[in-house]
Amino acid sequence: MDPNKFKPIKRENKKCEKKNKRIKIIWSGRPIREKGYYMTQRLKRYFDVIDCFNIPHHEMQKFYNSADVFVLPSLYEGMPLAALEVMACELPVVAFRVGGLPDCVFDDINGYLVEPGNVEKLIEKIKLAYEERDRLGKRETSS
16 A cells, blocks of 8 residues: 555635535445445435545545545454554545454544444434534644
8 A cells, every 4th residue: 555645635615516415425346245345236226426436546545535434234254454554544444343454543533433234324324424524533743
């Protein structure tokens, strides 16, 4: 993960950009069951979902920075590169508690983890991450 490439893009006022009141979530991965693709399709009822399985990697920073929350509903993971990249972009992460995610996603610090398969809790935490997005995952700067 290149922290010089994956970083937040400064914007004047991101809140003014919203064209509708739906939360914009982003998902990245292969469109297979183990990576939670079926879950992202269910989430489209509640959120605007950006599917990024056909986007070239060198363009991902732009897509990550266009979303409100990154969602990773995988049933199986190692240490997902996408989660590290979005955290470098200061985007909150909401994911299932699997694989290496508990080692990098910390509740109420840079996102939220929920038990695998718990759709209601996933939706609840996506909404909470959106409400707290100005605080979650922000880099501490020293003076």
